[in-house]
Structure formats: C-alpha cells, structure tokens
Amino acid sequence: MDQFQMLTNLIENFGFPIVVTAYLLLRFEKRIEMLTEVISELKNTCSCIVSENQRRP
Template identity: 55%
Template sequence: MSDVDLFQMIGNFGFPIVMTIYLLHRFEKKIERLEEVVQELAKIISFNRK
C-alpha cells in the first residue's frame, strides 16, 4: 500500500476507520501465532494430566 493510497483512503473513509483496518491487518500474524501457542499449551497441559 503506497502513501498516496493511504491518504486517499483517509480522505474517503476517515482516519479512525483506516487506522482500525491498518492495525487489524498488522496484528493478524501475531494473533495467529498466539492462537498456535495457546493450542500447543493446551496439548502440553492435557498430556501432563494423564
């Protein structure tokens, strides 16, 4: 996404909406990794209870 596209989106949709979309896009990979770690932790806890 270029700077021109970003400024055009801000003009069309407003700053709060553009920032929300940007932050959700940026944190998507971190959220996916967090989900993987939580699933691994659940498996470890389940294994240790047996």
C-alpha cells in the same frame, strides 16, 4: 445538498479511525495467529501432563 454534506462529515469524522483500525488489524493478524497456535500447543501439553499424572498411582 444537505445529505451530501452530512455524508461528507461522516466520512471526515469516522474515515481516519476506520483506516487506522484496519491497518492495526492487518498488522497484528499474523501475531494473533501465532498466539492462537501457541495457546493450542500449551493446551495439548497441559492435557498430556494431566493425563500422565492421573495414570500414576
């Protein structure tokens, strides 16, 4: 019975934070994907600008 109480205490202590973390990760997942796409576009744009400036004498 001691192990059951320990398991119950662990779930009570860590269950809520895990649920909140999962909720926040799912909520922000779409925003993180959008940021990744924008950063990739910015990288491509910067690469194009650098290559154009290197071509000019």
